[in-house]
């Protein structure tokens with residue numbers, strides 16, 4: 392079974408990012424490049440990281456009108472990402488067009504409710520009800536739109552998995568027992584998320600900011 396851990400490479404310096412991936416590549420299953428990395432280094436940076444030979448997850452969280460998102464998807468074909476994210480709240484037509492425009496082997500997954508939000512935050516955006524209901528509602532929409540899966544927290548993945556058996560579930564907001572939480576609010580351990588049906592475990596700071604990133608990655612691997 393391949394390693395489900397994708398390292399969230401949220402670093403502004405390309406050389407430091409490349410060095411970290413080289414050190415960790417035997418202990419991770421892929422690399423997630425998000426907005427910080429992509430805005431700083433663009434296509435060139437993605438090619439540089441892809442040299443490590445691991446699958447690349449482009450976490451661009453696209454959210455715009457359908458035509459614009461489809462155009463963005465076409466512009467990243469050349470990067471051959473294994474996974475790309477869009478926001479489910481962009482609506483069904485946007486997700487359908489994103490999937491239609493994606494490269495054949497790219498999984499398109501929809502961000503439901505960011506793991507840095509809780510129910511109080513949700514209410515402030517005008518949405519009443521639980522985080523769980525919000526995630527389930529947007530998971531249904533993503534499935535209807537023909538996407539491959541969703542991004543949700545480990546607190547919801549078990550329920551979504553029961554309902555969407557062959558879905559592909561990306562779970563960030565993971566913290567090994569005892570590690571600090573930072574800005575994440577809906578948090579579980581990597582082991583729990585995996586038990587509950589996560590396909591990909593996204594882990595950033597618990598590895599990248601550790602005194603010894605290789606030891607941190609190995610310790611997480613040993614719990615899975």
Ligand SMILES: O=c1ccn([C@@H]2O[C@H](COP(=O)(O)O)[C@@H](O)[C@H]2O)c(=O)[nH]1
Pocket residue numbers: 399400401425450502504505506507542543563564565575593594595596597
């Ligand atoms: O709901 C979401 C969607 C994406 N993310 C991304 O995952 C990593 C998590 O990093 P940590 O350092 O392990 O907290 C980060 O790149 C986020 O942009 C998320 O956290 N939650």
